[in-house]
Amino acid sequence: MSSTRESLHGLWSSRWVFILAAAGSAVGLGNIWRFPYLTGENGGGAFVLIYLGFVLLIGIPLMVAETIIGRRGRRSPVNAILLIAEEESLSRHWSGLGLMGIIAGFLTLSFYSVVAGWSLAYVYFVLTSSFATANSISSEAIFTNLISSPLQLLFWHTLFMGSVIWIVSKGVSLGLERAVKILMPLLFVMLVLMTIYSLLVGDALGATKYLFATDFSSLTSDVILLAVGQAFFSLSLGMGALMIYGSYLPHDASIPRTCLIVGCVDTLVALLAGFLIFPIVFAYGLEAGQGPGLVFVTLTVAFADMPFGQVFGFTFFLLLTVAAWTSAISLLEPVVAWSVESKGWSRNSSSWLAGSVIWLIGILCLLSFNELKDFTPGGRNIFDWSEYISANVLLPLGGFLVAVFVGWRVSRMTIASEFGGNSSKLFSSWLFLLKYCAPIAVAIVFLNSSGLDLLFR
Numbered sequence: 001m002s003s004t005r006e007s008l009h010g011l012w013s014s015r016w017v018f019i020l021a022a023a024g025s026a027v028g029l030g031n032i033w034r035f036p037y038l039t040g041e042n043g044g045g046a047f048v049l050i051y052l053g054f055v056l057l058i059g060i061p062l063m064v065a066e067t068i069i070g071r072r073g074r075r076s077p078v079n080a081i082l083l084i085a086e087e088e089s090l091s092r093h094w095s096g097l098g099l100m101g102i103i104a105g106f107l108t109l110s111f112y113s114v115v116a117g118w119s120l121a122y123v124y125f126v127l128t129s130s131f132a133t134a135n136s137i138s139s140e141a142i143f144t145n146l147i148s149s150p151l152q153l154l155f156w157h158t159l160f161m162g163s164v165i166w167i168v169s170k171g172v173s174l175g176l177e178r179a180v181k182i183l184m185p186l187l188f189v190m191l192v193l194m195t196i197y198s199l200l201v202g203d204a205l206g207a208t209k210y211l212f213a214t215d216f217s218s219l220t221s222d223v224i225l226l227a228v229g230q231a232f233f234s235l236s237l238g239m240g241a242l243m244i245y246g247s248y249l250p251h252d253a254s255i256p257r258t259c260l261i262v263g264c265v266d267t268l269v270a271l272l273a274g275f276l277i278f279p280i281v282f283a284y285g286l287e288a289g290q291g292p293g294l295v296f297v298t299l300t301v302a303f304a305d306m307p308f309g310q311v312f313g314f315t316f317f318l319l320l321t322v323a324a325w326t327s328a329i330s331l332l333e334p335v336v337a338w339s340v341e342s343k344g345w346s347r348n349s350s351s352w353l354a355g356s357v358i359w360l361i362g363i364l365c366l367l368s369f370n371e372l373k374d375f376t377p378g379g380r381n382i383f384d385w386s387e388y389i390s391a392n393v394l395l396p397l398g399g400f401l402v403a404v405f406v407g408w409r410v411s412r413m414t415i416a417s418e419f420g421g422n423s424s425k426l427f428s429s430w431l432f433l434l435k436y437c438a439p440i441a442v443a444i445v446f447l448n449s450s451g452l453d454l455l456f457r
């Protein structure tokens, strides 16, 4: 039997809403912007294969573990871990894991909102048809123009953060549930239609070869770290997003089944995004490995050239913005829930306060493309550092600690009661992956790569 403790913030009305919300958190810029550009920069198929392996063997088991913590504790990540630690007579210091998640969430949302702002800007650009005649030179200029203007970036970043704060301030059923119920189905329909279109008009064969032909010569320990980081980032692991969403999950929902669905949906969307973007990249002879500008610079050229390009472009950037929005909501929710519980502030004040701090850090990130362009301590600007530290350091570290906490410290009886039965093959296989594979794999990858230099720099 799962715990009978009640959530202070309400519950999802059904397990399907949890699936939509968790999928909304998982599916975001990570799938549609970051996965294609990392694949392009790191040689295609081999990166994709390693990423898929991490999702299946480590990511999904960790999703289950995070959801178990959330539903058992029925509180924000910090307090849920604290309650479980007390119940199990473990050290209170474990709650530091929740605090680390809050820091990671702040850092992630600050750069995430800047990129989501680019996407919002592009929705506007398509509508005002400023790139109806774009070619590869002018599309580069549109992007460079945008990122070199602090005021434009600030405007879009503020609009995006404001809308995220507003939804979170409305609470679980009025804000989050209503948003995901409308937006997620819309997102899937748009994505599938666009991928079919892209496969029909683009170079489907070239894209398939690129995504699945494996050339292991390009695999270095840093590329493997990037693949782990991407698996964690894409599944929203290590930051408490799934813990908080799990804390609103009804008692009778099966955690393994729901997490498996969410993990599969997230992976499917990343692959669909690959099949949406690369056929166009190859058909138009664009550069696959050009980095963070990939979807913005390259696709603009294609949209300008193709029939119904304006409709296609508008739908694409709207899709990207919606996906980013449902993920950003889940990044803000843990800290808001925590301050409502621990500081006694209202949800409204907590949302605006935490959101404003993130908005301020976001300003530093957006200035890295213009005023602070030359401020590159350690070879990275502030934006790159935020992205690198959150995805490649804090998330894997958070995942490692979740695996140790749930796999080794919390009693088998507690986890089995949330998982639903402790004798099944499924439970034993999951526990094996969580106790041994996840911590060992993350530790090896981390020790072998620049994640470690970063800690001791």
Ligand code: PFF
Binding pocket: 025, 026, 027, 028, 029, 030, 031, 108, 232, 233, 234, 235, 236, 237, 239, 240, 241, 242, 327, 328, 330, 331
């Ligand atoms: N999973 C989101 C994406 O792929 O864009 C990003 C994210 C959301 C990461 C929430 C972490 C998180 F807690």
